[in-house]
Every structure is written in C-alpha cells, then in structure tokens.
Amino acid sequence: MKRRILLLSCLLASIASVAGCTKKKPDAAATKPGLKIFYHYRQSEEKNLDPVKSFDEASRQHIRSLFDTLLEYEYLKRPYELKPALLTKMPEKQADGVTYLFTLKTGVKFHDNACFPGGKGRELVTDDIIYSLKRFADANQNRLSYTIIQGLVAGMDEFRELSKKQTTGFDYDKNQIEGIKKVDNTTFTIKFTHDSPLNFYPLAFEGASIVPKEAIQKYGEEFDKNPVGTGPFYMKSYSRRGTTVLARNPSYHETYPTVGAPGDKEAGFLDSAGKQLPFVDEIHLPLIEESQPQMLKFKKAQIAWVAIARDDYIAMVDRVDGKNFKLKPEFAKQFQLYWEPTLATTFMRFGMKDPIVGNNKALRQAIALAMNAEGWIDLMLNGRANIAQSMVPNAIAGSSRETGSAWYTQNLEAAKKKLAEAGYPDGKGLPTLMIEYRAVTKDQRQQHEYVRNELAKVGIKVEGNFQSFSNFLKKTDEGNYQIADAGWNADYPDAENFYALFYGKNKAPGPNTSNFENAKFDELYEKSRHMMNGPERYKMFQEMDSILKEEVPMLLVANQYVMGLLQPNVRNFKRNLMEQYPYKYVDLVE
C-alpha cells in the first residue's frame, strides 16, 4: 500500500509540475500588455448566429456584439427606453400620423470580410436595412421570431404570406414590403398599421439586426459560421464547443452614453462618457456548462463576470435590512456585487381545459389563497425578488406601482373555506394534482418541495412531473395539464407583452397556454394594446388585473432579481435586462 501511495504521489507531482511549467495561464483580472481581454463564458451552445435564425440566450450573447439594430435600449437610463443606434436620431412622425422617417448615420462600415470586394467592409446604406427587414419577414428564413413584429408594419404580413408560397428563390428585388420606402441612400420611411408604442421595439430586437447582402449570398447557410455585421466586435475565431473569440471593431460608430439614471455619475458609470466604444480588445467565450467550474474559475480570477446561484448566495452574500445585499466580509474586498430586478414574472399556470382544475374557480382560488409567495421568495430566492402583485414586473410601466393591483396573500382559513366551497372540504375527494416542471434541475425540484409543503397545509396534494423543456412545451401547447410552472421574460419592456399571455386569440399553441378565455378581458386587451402609457391605459390594466384575480388562470409568485459578481477591475458594468451582454460598454482597469 505504501508503495502505491508513493507511486501515486510521484505521478501526481510529475503531472502537476508539467501543468505548472508548460504555461502560466493568463490572469483574467490582469490585462496583458497592450491587450485588454474580457474573459467570460457561454453557459450553453448557441443555436445559430444568423440573427433571423436565433431566439435563444446563447445566440443573443454573440449577436448583440456582432451586429447592430436600428434602435437599441439606453444602457444606463431606467426605466428602459429606446435610443437610436444606426440612426442619427429617433424616427420622425410624418403628416399621416403612422409613417415615420428614418435617417441613417453616415460612415458606418461593415466588418472587413472576404465577401466584399477587396475584403474591405463597405459603408452601410438604406438598401441594407430594407434587405435585412425583408429577410426578417421572409418565412423561409425566419421561423422563430416573426410574431414580434406581426401586424405592425403595413404590408409586411402580406410579404410574409407571399414568401411562404415561394419556398426557393424568393426574390427580394421583385417583391416589396408596401410600408417600407427608400428615400435615398441614408433615409427611408416605414408606414405602420397603427400609431402604437409597440412599433419601435421590434427594430431593437436582435433578430432584426442589419446584415449585408454580400455575406448572405457568399455564405448562404454557412452565414452563421461567418457572421458579418456592423457591430462593436467581429468574429476572430469561432468554436461552438470550444472557445469563441470576439475582437474589437476599431472603426465602431458608437460612443459611450453621456447621460444616465440618477446616481450613475456618483457610481462612476459616466466616467467614460462620450468615448468611442468598445473598450476591450477581445472577448473570450469558452463553453462552460457546469456551475462548479464557472464559479471556481471566477474565484481564481480567470473569468470576469459570473452569476450567483443560490448555493453561492448563501455562502457569499448577506441580506441587510430587507431588500439590500452585500458581500460577506471575506469577499467584499475581492469582488463587486450587483443585483437588479428582472423584466420577468415567475408564476404557475392552471390548465383551463382540465376538467378538475379548469371548471372549478373556487378550487383555483383556494390554491391561490394557500400559496405563500413571500415564503417562497425568502426560502427559495433568499429574498432576491419582489412579490408579484400583477403580471407586469415592477420595472415596466403599468405594473402594480401604477395600477395599485394586489394579488392574494396566504390565508389558510379562507383557503379552507374556498376548498369546501369547491366541493372538497379539507381536500377530501380531491385527487392528487400534477404540476408540470420544465427542467430536471435541483432548483425546480426544490421549488416543488416548497409548493407541496404549502398546499399540504390545507389538504391539497400535489405531485411533480419533471421533464425536459421540449416535452414541457409539448404538454403545455396541447393544454392537457393541471398546473404548470411558468415564467415570462419580456420580449420588450411594455405591459402588453404580459397581458398577451391571457388573450383569448393567443390560445395554445400561442403564448396563452392556460387557454384562458374571457370576453371582457379580451376587449380591454385589444383596446389598451396600442395605447400610449398613461392613466387611461393603467386603468384598463387594473380592470384586467381584477379579472385575472377573480378567475385565477395562474398563480402569481415573484418578480425575481438577477445577481452576480464582477472582478474588481471591471468598469462600466450596469446590469441592463434589455442589453444582457454589455460587452461593448465594459472596460477593464489595472
């Protein structure tokens, strides 16, 4: 045995010395002389780097840095608002009230790429915008995200229908979108169907990024491996399962914002105001799927930014007076902590087609009264959330801050009374209800344990069905479930996006997978949809909230926070939920 141990330790030592000598791993925190590298990671493989073919987090992580959209979200200001990106100013309303004039920045160049004559990136012109928007509308190209712009631009839906009939060789030169008109090389107009606050959001969505025709023609299906845009970074090397490197576009057209939210100046977020973006030379993105190596690498300063999971939170963060957080003393000097409310609502859906749950309003109310959102937030989220009082998260106009709506609070006596009213006194006769979960993770499992314990207090028995996301979608799309875990992350920061989840015409396979239908609710939704935010719109939201509270097609839980850690030398990082990967803004200091 001794021999074995000796042998092992010899071997260990020799391997370790090989590892130690061959190469010193560069420290992410320290910057290489002359080269600022921001080390981050990818949590999962991207689906596709072609903007029109992607609608997932990992693809977004690249696309936002490689391409530009016409509009983008203010980086520092809150609440979230749009600002021009490739435009010189916000679009200007024309005399008819639904047409807007867009003026492009001049001198914006595409990345240098072999698809252009001489390999030199050419200047962006109006034709590129029209080409890219047509491509976004083309049913043969965009299978994922068209719904985001559906019904908004005059003639675009018709263009899409036309493209469906021509599955090959659909010609953008011969077919036009009626509402989009070129004026000259730097100006064009878009005619919308309504004058609506929703019109501009799709133009800031990464799927509608501007791409050069030459690259699509040269690379075709391979465009996702050879992405060419006008973005702050270009693709230096691409490895789907290894490390992808994005390098700085030296002639990027944008500068760092000069105005921010209150307090931003004091926090140093405006120190770089007006300077040309981006600040870092390279972004390194290895694929690291497991949370253990992510955190270990962060603690070794080999990556610059990491999200905090619950286990990390308990070990590293303290909660101070209610909704404030600080790092435990031993970490406070080492890292920076940030947190920010998300634009997402965590809730659970009732399947309204289910004979037991769907037809029994009193039962649903009883369950809502038995749930304890506050306890959930304390135990499952360590207080990192607000209680959801309406579907709309607090950071979006039209939330309960404006409407004053309130959801149920736990009341076991009332719940028991309702349960009896539903025909199941003390839960007698009520079969075990099945809750569908969309992942097989520890968090989902523990969440279920919490819900089970709460509902058991009034005699309601539940069981969890943990499944993969694709199976979960299949189940909810068919609508044959009793209760389903749910969450909705805003596609754009407008309350409409959340009420659409219960709109009758959006029934499954649309986003209303509860299959909730209520004439009054639908009427209010349609009326409020294209309205500008203001007391009149908020009043309608309030009415819709009370319908949802009475009918209970869902159980509201929380509006969660995101929380994460940064290395001490990271600057200009303000968590922005509409610009999830702010690589172009961040800077590293010595």
Next chain:
Amino acid sequence: MKAQASLEGKNLIDEGESPGQRALKRLKRKKMTMICFAIVVAYILIMVLGYLHLLPDFQERIGAANEEPSFALAKILGTDLFGRSVFYKILIGTKTAMTIGFLTTAISVPVGIFFGSIAGYFGGKIDAVVMWIYTVLSSIPSILLLVGISYVLGKGLVSICIAMGAVGWVGLCRMIRGEVMKHKNLEYVMASRLLGASHMRIIFHHILPNVFHLAIISASLTTLAAIKSEVILTYLGVGIQNGASWGTMVADAGGELVNGIWWPLLGVTVAMFVILYALNIVGDALRDALDPKYVE
C-alpha cells in the same frame, strides 16, 4: 498442503457435505466477510424501516440552513439548504438505493438465467437469437441504452430499475450460456435424458443448481452497479425526482462544494462507500465460497 490436510482428516471436501454447507462454512470463517454481511443486512433493515414509514421525516426543518455537523443525532451530518437533516435524507436515500439495487437484480438475474440456460441448452436457432440480442445490446454504449429505455418507460424508480435490469442481464446470460453448454454433455445430464426427463426438468433441476453460483455472484455485482449508476442517471436527468436519493444528493452537492459546504457530499459518499464496499467483499467471498473448483 492438500495432502497433509487429508491425512489429518480435515479435508474440506468431505463426502456427504453439500456445496451449500461447504460455502457457509467457508463464509463463516472470515471475520471481515461477516462484518460486511452484517452491513448489508443493516442497510436492508433501513430499507424495510423506510417502507414501514418508521424512518424520521427528512422533510422536517430541524435547524438553520446549511448548519455544520454537530453532536445531535439529526445534525450529525449537518443540515441542508432548507435546514433539513442531511442524515435523515441519507437514510431515505438508503431506502431508495437499496430498492433500486434489489429491484434491478430481481429483474436482470432471472432474465439472464432464463435466456442463458435455454440458449446454452437448446443451441441452434434459439441460441442464435439470444446471442444476437445480447450482442446488439452490448454493442450499444450502456449509458445511451439506459437513457433511451428510461425515455420510453417514463421517469421514476421502477422504470430506471427496468432500464438497468435490461442492460444488466447480458453479462450473466453470456456466462450461464457458456456453463450450460459445458454441462449439457456431461454424464449426469446424459443419464437423466436417457431416463426420459423433460428438457425443462433437465435445465432447471439438474443443470441450473450446478451453475447457480454464477447467478449469486452476479446478483451482488448487479446490486452494486445499480446503486452506482443511479448517481450518474440522476445527473443526466433521468433518475429519481420525487423524494430523496443519493443521486440527487450528489448532484446537488455540485454547487455546495464550491462554497465549502462539504458535509452533504461527505455524508452521502460515506453511506455509498460503506454499502458498496460491503457488497464488494461479500461478492468476493461468495465467489470464493461457491466456486466448486476452488480448493484451499
């Protein structure tokens, strides 16, 4: 050695001693083996207690979140995120693990014996079919097969046991087939055939008792493998989801270890280690004790 022993009349292979008695005698002589056997029995006892609902409720909060181990029984391995006793969770996990081990064995061993013996005995087409099945099954990476079968059967304890059983019978089947082939041409089989015994009688009455030691050894190994596989399967998302199992505890420990919360991982590793170690030793001892050719 052997000659001396028989001179002193202490030869182990006495006339009139059955193989079973001999095996027991051999087993009893090793203290370590007996200890390990006792451990296996103790784990089985925990499983039984679990089914009788006599184990403490692991869902109950007994302290603060992530308390370090201290000298109270419930907190001997600290607490988890919900302030629940890690020790109680391990006990419930023991019930799950032992159930998986036994259920898997109960599926794979009879299947292996059946197919192995008919293939070996009848030969010809039956043999060809059985061989084809097990060659096909063993050509597919077993982890893929496990995940695939659990997809088809759905989640839960029983379905992963069936999956593991379906993968596990192959090895035993191959061994039994080989042994039966050897035995079917031996004199005692010939004799009973001449006496007009049916095929089934010959297989199950005459041949099987002579190759049964293979099944017992295989059983201890299958139990062991099943307990180990559960951990990996849970990590892959096809394991037990409702209730506690060692697999979920190991998977959960991932995020905890990084933050210096070592006790759940240590606890579950020790619990696994003890039973796997015991099963290994018992399996070895069984092999030594039951092997008819084995002479000391």
Next chain:
Amino acid sequence: MLSYIIRRVLQTIPITLGVALIVLILFTQVGEDPVRVKLGNHATAEAVAELRAKWDLDKPLPVQYVLFLKQIVSFDYGVSFNSGEKLSEMFASGAVASLSLTVPPFFLGLAMNLAVAVLIAFYRGSWIDRYSTVVFVAAMSVSYMVYVMFFQYFLAYKMGWFPISGYEPGFGSIVYLALPWLIIMVVSAGPEIRLFRTIFLDETKADYVRTAFAKGCSPARVMFVHIMKNAMIPILTYTVIEIPNLILGAFLIERFFSIPGTGDILLAAINNGDFPIIKGLTVLIAISFTFCNMLTDILYAYVDPRVQLDS
C-alpha cells in the same frame, strides 16, 4: 484466416440492423422532440409541422428505418439538427479531443495497474495483498461524480496544481488534460487491479505452474515469465474490448472540464434530441465494438495456438 474475417464482417450486418432498430425506437419515437428544441417556445404550429417534414420525422417508423439503413450504408448521416454542422466534421474533432483525453491514461494506467497487480499476486495472502484489497475496493466504492467534483475542487482550485478547466487543440492541451488523466487513472485503478489480480491468481492454479515449480523454477520466474505470458490472453481481451469506449470519451469529465469530446457531444445530443448525432455515434461505436471483438478472437488464435478460428 481470410474466410474467417469475411464471415465475421458479414456477421456485423444483423448486429448493425439490430442496433439501428433499437436506437430508432428508443430515441426517435419518444424522448426529446428535436423540433421543439430547435424552434423553442415562440414557434407556430406550421413551422413545427414544416420542420418535422423536412427532417422526415413525420414518416412512419418502417420508412424511417429504411432511411436510417441507407445512411448507414452510405456513411452519410447528414448534419446535426441543432447546429447544422456536418457530422463527419463534428465526430472527427470530437474524437481527437476524446482520444487525447482517454488514450494516454488508458495505456499508462494499464501498465501501472498490471505492474501493481503482478506484485500483489506475487505476494498473495500477505499483508500487502490484504491491505491493497481494502484500498482498491474503497477506491471503487466512491462515485465517479464525486471524484470529478472533488478533484476539480481540491487539486485544481484549492491546491492550484492544475488549471480548473479548458482545452486547446494540439500539445498545449496537456496542461488542461493532466488532471482529467489523473482522474481517469484513479477511477480505473481499483477495478483493473482487482481484475488483473484475479486473472493472475487463476493462472497460478494451472497445471503448468506446478510443472514449472517441479522443474525447479523460482517463484519469481514462474510469476513473471510463465504466468505473465498466459495471463496476457484475458488481459488482451479486456484491453481490446475497452477500445470503443475510448472513442466515446468520458462525458462527465468532458463536461466538467470543458473538453469538446464525443462524450459531451453525445450528451448534448441526447438533451436536444439531435437524432443524427445519436444515430451516427451509436452505429460508429457498435461497428467498432464488433470490429474489436473480431480483433480479440484473432489475437487469441495468435497468442494461443490451441484456439482455432474456424471451429
């Protein structure tokens, strides 16, 4: 010899047919729905139907089976559902990573484990044998997951002897692969040493050992010359049969250490319902498995003249 090889190659046909059938039934009928995975939760019903048709998933099972067999014969599995990459390229790059992860520790470990097993077998019954059994059985009783998690945490993070994770093509990867190699060697040590010890001990009971002793050979000579030579047959069998698994890599290690090998590719494919990858890899492994089996039998005949191939 040649006719034997031809017959064995022909035998792979029914096995491949069986493997194809099982894979098709287990993975493409239930399990993950690749169309949903690809399109996500914003997909329209028509987009789902269209993609299903494009990928031949709307065809009845027998038709899908025939299509699959065609793919097997033509060695063309097309592209990954999820990424659109060519499978041949994915497998090639994955296999390089996986083999560089598994081959060095496999052979290094084999040599070390053999050496240790011989020693233990030589001193059988002594305290060395007894205590080493305890150690190796103990090592076997710890879950693979625990090894991976603990070694990464302790040796890479706490002690700082190795990088935490990463990979780069070429020789630079040695830095990153050292710790995974160590884990693989530690994990395989227990079972392999015990297996080899048993093989050696079985041989010591053989008649030729008695003959050798009768001739007056020293115990060491008997152990290292006579027994070693004969024990090579089962050891060789074990070694060759393990080779297909090397191609498959070690998915847990690949995931925790960010090594882009085939194991990781396969795991992701299972999670995404990426059928072309699952189908392609399984058939590849099954064929190499059959091939290795054949190789073992031929080696058998070569090492041991008593074995006849044509019987």
